[in-house]
Amino acid sequence: MRAGAVSRPAGGCAGGADARRAGGVWWRGLAGAALLLALAGCARYRPAPIDPAATAAALTARRLDQPGLVRFLRAMSVAPDRGFGLRALTLVAVYERPGLKLATAEAGAAAAGAVLARQVPNPTLSLSPTFNATQANPSPIRIGPEISFLLANFGARQAGIAAADARVAAARDMVAQAAWQERGAVRAALLALFIDRRALRLSRRLAGTAAEIETTIAGRAASGMLAASVLAGATQAADRARLAVAEARRRRDDDRARLAAAIGMPVAALRHAPLSFAAFAHPIPPRDLPALVRRALVARPDIEAALARYRAADAALRQAVDSQFPGLRIGPGYEYDQGDNKFVLSLSLPLPVLNQHQGQIAVARARRRVAAAAFERVQARALARIDVAAAAWRGSRAVLRAARRLEVVAGRQDAQAAAAYRLGTTGRLRLLEARRGALLARSRRLAAEAEMLRALSGLADALEIPVFRETPA
Structure with a gap:
């Protein structure tokens, strides 16, 4: 046997x-x-804790001469020892400011979403072992693995990839927008410091002239040549001039703090830093404003980002429509059935007989309408901002021309008073009054020039074009 x-x-x-x-x-x-x-494709978790005390210490210890920053500036063809101008400070902001880092991180997250949209679904391994207790011969065991694959709807998959790519484009446009905003913040802070430093110097000269006038009038009042009321008026004028100096000094210190914040540094880092304001000596006024407006309304990063978000919403709607038929799941397998080898093939297909994906389609359609409205709002706001900035720039130029004419007249009167004083035909008080008039005219011209520079800076932000350069053309 x-x-x-x-x-x-x-x-x-x-x-x-x-x-x-x-x-x-x-x-x-x-x-x-x-x-x-499975093990080959496994990722490993690496902890990355944040220590607030350590980050705070690093934040307060930032300096313009730290080695990493100096290497970065030199790699960008900037010599820190020659002073920190508009370009150098903008690069410091790019290196240190968290806003741009956040926009870059969000662009990385969008890129990860594109990877997610492109990945192929993993197969599913199914195993259903059974034991037949009533039949021991030839074998009571029934076992067999089955691996099923999802054959996704090709149109829905491509639409999902297109939506993810559009989100990546929008995120990258927002990086460019964040970079421009950082540049604009640095430019505005440096410009304010430039304006208020000039105002402080002129305020000190005005205060000195007012003090001389007060001393001269006090001498004449003591000799009985002028009334005490005239001396009181001169004293009040001198006090107001000294107050103007204190206010100008406060504005300068505030501007330095705002500049430090704009570049992501503690204010102590700017205390002895050599700053350059050469960029504001060579403004570049826009020459063909209508062409620049047309370009800005289609090429500004925030407008391009809004358009990319609309394209993402449109692709998401197409994906929702195509997902009414999500795809076919096919599962080849093997089964060992009580001594027999069996090969199986399973097919499964969802039946769209109850909802036909109406909810997802309605949501996607509504989001596309929202994205379209958001694009129109961004474009309309950009146009309104450009119009306001252009009007302010044109008006400031007219005011500056008038202020320059007044300064010329006051300067001529100051020169005439000085010549008459040298000839002995007028006294010192007349000379000082003419000098103060010339200084006041210069102050008005500097204020008008400051408004023109601010308006030009605002127009640059609205059009997103550079208008200041650190070297002459």
């Missing part, structure tokens, strides 16, 4: 044992291969 058992055909007990061994080997090989593939 033992020999007969050995010589039984493959369908007998011996054949079943061979099949069982073959099936076990096949199954172990498949499981091992699946395990290796």
